[in-house]
Amino acid sequence: MKKTVLITGATSGIGEATARAFAEEDYHIIITGRRYERLRELKKELEAEFPIEVLPLGFDVRDRHQCEAALDSLPEGFRHIDILVNNAGLAAGLEHIDQGDTNDWEAMIDTNIKGLLYVTRLVAEKMVNRGSGHIVNLGSIAGTEPYENGAVYCASKHAVHALSQAMRVDLLSHGIKVTEIRPGMVETEFSLVRFHGDRERADNVYHGVTPLTGDDIAEAILWAVSQPAHVNINEIVIMPTQQANAYYTYRKPGKNTKKNK
Ligand code: NDP
Ligand code: 8X3
Numbered sequence: 001m002k003k004t005v006l007i008t009g010a011t012s013g014i015g016e017a018t019a020r021a022f023a024e025e026d027y028h029i030i031i032t033g034r035r036y037e038r039l040r041e042l043k044k045e046l047e048a049e050f051p052i053e054v055l056p057l058g059f060d061v062r063d064r065h066q067c068e069a070a071l072d073s074l075p076e077g078f079r080h081i082d083i084l085v086n087n088a089g090l091a092a093g094l095e096h097i098d099q100g101d102t103n104d105w106e107a108m109i110d111t112n113i114k115g116l117l118y119v120t121r122l123v124a125e126k127m128v129n130r131g132s133g134h135i136v137n138l139g140s141i142a143g144t145e146p147y148e149n150g151a152v153y154c155a156s157k158h159a160v161h162a163l164s165q166a167m168r169v170d171l172l173s174h175g176i177k178v179t180e181i182r183p184g185m186v187e188t189e190f191s192l193v194r195f196h197g198d199r200e201r202a203d204n205v206y207h208g209v210t211p212l213t214g215d216d217i218a219e220a221i222l223w224a225v226s227q228p229a230h231v232n233i234n235e236i237v238i239m240p241t242q243q244a245n246a247y248y249t250y251r252k253p254g255k256n257t258k259k260n261k
Helices: 013-024 036-049 064-072 102-130 151-170 190-194 199-204 214-225
Strands: 004-007 028-033 054-058 083-086 133-138 176-183 235-238
Touching (some): 013 036, 036 054, 083 102, 102 133, 102 151, 133 214, 214 235
Parallel strands (some): 004 028, 004 083, 028 054
């Protein structure tokens, strides 16, 4: 029987790449996000290429009632979720703490922490009842390395780091695996979202660097969930070769090396 994976935030970047990677491995896939048209297109594409079923669910993870309604509406064939990938998330803004926009702060806290919790609460209970499952959380190097201008994003990813460790403890006796994936710089729509659609500023983040891709992260997720039953990958820190940590990035000279953080 095919396994089922639920991936939040599959309309772009890491989530979309992860959906493609699981499709190649013959999983049924539940893809979520707010941009429903993108989910519909992805479903069409994946079902045309692979012998799998894809269920698109358009909802905002910040809204607990939307999360409940979406997960209550699962058709029979999608109710047994083997793997949950808590990927939906964002950074908004890059300012010192005295200058930050409180709307940005709320968006990050509500999505990266509360959204992850709402979805986890609904899926984890079913996993516990069945005595099996695997939860993969998208953390970040920002989850252990607070950097200038990133206080609230870093705080939200510190929360994901703490939650991942605590979930692992709570779910231990139920045979449920928990993995935290903690990437450095990945080129997705992340910076475009962070800078509220400013393409030049977003592109500048990656100048002089070969960043990670969504596919690199998808491969790590797939590897983590493909281990034997007795093996749990607690966390994976994955970096571009040119980035040592949140503070040190080597940018090749000759390119525009103005940094955004
Ligand atoms: P993208 O902006 O490309 O993708 C973010 C995804 O999250 C989109 O599918 C978006 O869907 C979804 N999302 C955002 N807000 C909501 C919401 N309120 N409700 C539902 N879905 C939402 O960025 P990435 O792929 O890079 O980011 C994925 C995860 O990886 C995030 O948690 C991010 O923090 C983390 N990460 C990213 C790194 C990077 O450098 N790119 C590095 C380390 C971690 P939609 O807008 O359609 O709702
Ligand atoms: C995204 C990576 O370094 O921009 O989580 O915070 S970083």
